[in-house]
Amino acid sequence: MKRLFLGMFLVMLTAPSLFAFDEFMVPEEDPGIFIALGPQGPMNPPPPAVDDEGRLERFHKFRLMRLSEIAEEAGIDDKTVLKISEILKKYDKQRFELFNEGKRLRTELKRLMDDKNAKKEDINRTIDSFLSNREKIQNLKTEEIKEIRRLLTPEQQAKMILFMIDRFEKGMKHFKNHGPMKGMGPGGGPGVPPNMGGWFGDEE
Numbered sequence: 001m002k003r004l005f006l007g008m009f010l011v012m013l014t015a016p017s018l019f020a021f022d023e024f025m026v027p028e029e030d031p032g033i034f035i036a037l038g039p040q041g042p043m044n045p046p047p048p049a050v051d052d053e054g055r056l057e058r059f060h061k062f063r064l065m066r067l068s069e070i071a072e073e074a075g076i077d078d079k080t081v082l083k084i085s086e087i088l089k090k091y092d093k094q095r096f097e098l099f100n101e102g103k104r105l106r107t108e109l110k111r112l113m114d115d116k117n118a119k120k121e122d123i124n125r126t127i128d129s130f131l132s133n134r135e136k137i138q139n140l141k142t143e144e145i146k147e148i149r150r151l152l153t154p155e156q157q158a159k160m161i162l163f164m165i166d167r168f169e170k171g172m173k174h175f176k177n178h179g180p181m182k183g184m185g186p187g188g189g190p191g192v193p194p195n196m197g198g199w200f201g202d203e204e
Contacts, residue, residue, distance in 0.1 A: 060085070068081055074156045074160045075155075083151055087148055102134070105130040106130070
């Protein structure tokens, strides 16, 4: 549980699939990630290609808007918000490459499972690559968290965590009673269950 809360304040900063912004939803690829990225859920549209500058720019603007909303709740000034945004941007190219690689590996695993003649060594090789991809994603997220925490006071981090928990619980209640919130794409939106969208830190 401890690591869950250390990572939770990144939920809406790094996970476009939590923002009900269909164009930029990021596919969840991790079996069990609440740990690094949220468990496997319905396939989402791919993230912006790293060479698609127009979509990346719109993605960054949207993420900054959501970040500013969260930061206001935690008493974080605009200068710090921009610094956090720059940290996230720094990792985007690697993030999207890893997501797309994970998607490719998941497709390959499904293909192998449908192939009655698939060789065990091919299955194991793909699983090894998949797990390596998950580890790289977790390491990337850990580095992001470390950098962002250096910019925030413990009080600011605590306020963001509590804001995330409150929003998540409200979203879960809404989802239970009414289904996905209006405007959610296939990957879900704010507060959806872990198998429906988004990064959520560690579940241990």
